Amino acid sequence: MKVLLIGQLPKEIGGNYTTGAANVVYELSKQKIDNIKYYTYGINIKHEYARTASTYTDQYIGYRLNPLRIVGHALLHPMETYKHLMHYRNVDHQNVLRYAFYEDNIREAIKRVKPDLIHINSIGNVSPARFAIGNRKIPMLLTCHGIFYRGDETDVENKDCYLGNIPLVDTFSGLTQESLEEYESILGISKDRVSVIPNGVDCGKFYYSLEERIGIRKKYGVHDDCKVFITVASVQERKGQLAFIKILEKMSFNYQYWIVGKGPDEAEIIKYIADHELVDKVKLLGYKTTKELYKYYSAADIYAHASWKEGQALSELEANATGLRIVVNKAIVGTIASNVSFNDYYVLDFDNICIRSIDEWVSKEQLGRQSRTNFDWSVIAKMYASLYCEILMKFKDE
Incomplete structure (x- = not known):
C-alpha cells in the first residue's frame, strides 16, 4: 500500500521551519512496515532538499514553482479553477495564489506516487489536496494535531476553515480522547468516524541513562x-x-x-x-x-x-x-x-x-527506573497501518 503523507517537514531535513507537527510527520515517514510504503510531500521544503533527504525515489517530495503548468491547468479547467480559488478565499481565508501553488504541487505528487491513500496532517492542507485528487478514487485521512476552532461564532476564519473543509475529508484521527470529544461536540463529526492514535517518540533518542x-x-x-x-x-x-x-x-x-x-x-x-x-x-x-x-x-x-x-x-x-x-x-x-x-x-x-x-x-521512592518503549514510533506506525487497511476496505465496499 502506498501512502502519501502531506504536511510540514522539519529543518533537520531542509524544511523552512520546524513545528511539533513537522516532527511528527517526519518520524512517521521514516517507519518501515511490511505492507506500507510512505511517500511524503512537504509543503515547506524545496524539491532539491527533499530529493537529497530521500533514501528511495520520491520518499520526500518538495515544492517547485511551475507557473506555466498552473496556468495551463486553469485554461483547461476554468470553472473548476474558479471554484477552487473562491474556496481558498472564502473558506480557507488564505492567499489564493499560494493555495493554487499548493494544489499544483500536490497534484504532481499524486501523479508521481499514485497513492492508495492520502494522509493529511493539517486542516489547512485539506482543500488543496482534495482539489488535487480530482476524479481519482483516493480516500483522504485527516489527523488534527489540535483543533483550534473552539465553537466561538465570532471566530469566523477558523469556523469557516474547519466547518467548510470537514466535508471534503473521508475519515479522521485525533491524538487524544479529548480530541475525540472535540471532533463531535465542536465539529459535529460522529465518534465512529474518528480513530484515536497518539503521537510517538523515537526511543532510540529518548531513553534512561x-x-x-x-x-x-x-x-x-x-x-x-x-x-x-x-x-x-x-x-x-x-x-x-x-x-x-x-x-x-x-x-x-x-x-x-x-x-x-x-x-x-x-x-x-x-x-x-x-x-x-x-x-x-x-x-x-x-x-x-x-x-x-x-x-x-x-x-x-x-x-x-x-x-x-x-x-x-x-x-x-x-x-x-x-x-x-x-x-x-x-x-x-x-x-x-x-x-x-x-x-x-x-x-x-x-x-x-x-x-x-x-x-x-x-x-515515594521510584525503584528500578527503566526506559519505556510503549509509545515508540514503530508501535504507532503499526496502529496507523491497521487504520489505513480499515479505511481502504470500507472505501472499496462503498
Whole structure:
C-alpha cells in the first residue's frame, strides 16, 4: 500500500521551519512496515532538499514553482479553477495564489506516487489536496494535531476553515480522547468516524541513562536527596512554568526545578526567582538539542507538565520514555496517552492544591527506573497501518 503523507517537514531535513507537527510527520515517514510504503510531500521544503533527504525515489517530495503548468491547468479547467480559488478565499481565508501553488504541487505528487491513500496532517492542507485528487478514487485521512476552532461564532476564519473543509475529508484521527470529544461536540463529526492514535517518540533518542544522570546531576550540584523537576517547553504563561514555581515554593522537601526552552516569559521568571531568593532552586537552562535532551530527562526525577492547553505534547511522551514520573495539570489530562491513574502520574489541580498530597507522592521512592518503549514510533506506525487497511476496505465496499 502506498501512502502519501502531506504536511510540514522539519529543518533537520531542509524544511523552512520546524513545528511539533513537522516532527511528527517526519518520524512517521521514516517507519518501515511490511505492507506500507510512505511517500511524503512537504509543503515547506524545496524539491532539491527533499530529493537529497530521500533514501528511495520520491520518499520526500518538495515544492517547485511551475507557473506555466498552473496556468495551463486553469485554461483547461476554468470553472473548476474558479471554484477552487473562491474556496481558498472564502473558506480557507488564505492567499489564493499560494493555495493554487499548493494544489499544483500536490497534484504532481499524486501523479508521481499514485497513492492508495492520502494522509493529511493539517486542516489547512485539506482543500488543496482534495482539489488535487480530482476524479481519482483516493480516500483522504485527516489527523488534527489540535483543533483550534473552539465553537466561538465570532471566530469566523477558523469556523469557516474547519466547518467548510470537514466535508471534503473521508475519515479522521485525533491524538487524544479529548480530541475525540472535540471532533463531535465542536465539529459535529460522529465518534465512529474518528480513530484515536497518539503521537510517538523515537526511543532510540529518548531513553534512561544512569551514566548521564550521574554526570548532569554532578554538573548542577544535585545531591541524592534532592528531587529534580524538569519542564521542556516554550517559556510562556500557557506552559505554566511560573505557576508551578509558585507551588514548589510552598513545599518543604529539597528540590531543583529545571526549565528547558526559550520564550517570552523568561525575563518575568528570572525576576521572580531573584525577588523570591530561588536562584539555587530554579534553573533556566535554555534550549537543548534533541541529542542532549535524554541526558536531562535522565538526570531529573519528575516531569512537570503544568501546561494549560495542549494538543498532545511530545515532551511528555519523551519524558515518559525515559522512565520519569509525571505531574500533569488537571486541565490537560485528556491529552495524555498513558493511563494517569497509575502511580507514575500525579494530577495537579491548580484550583485545589493539596500540599500534603503532593509531598507524599513526590517522596515515594521510584525503584528500578527503566526506559519505556510503549509509545515508540514503530508501535504507532503499526496502529496507523491497521487504520489505513480499515479505511481502504470500507472505501472499496462503498
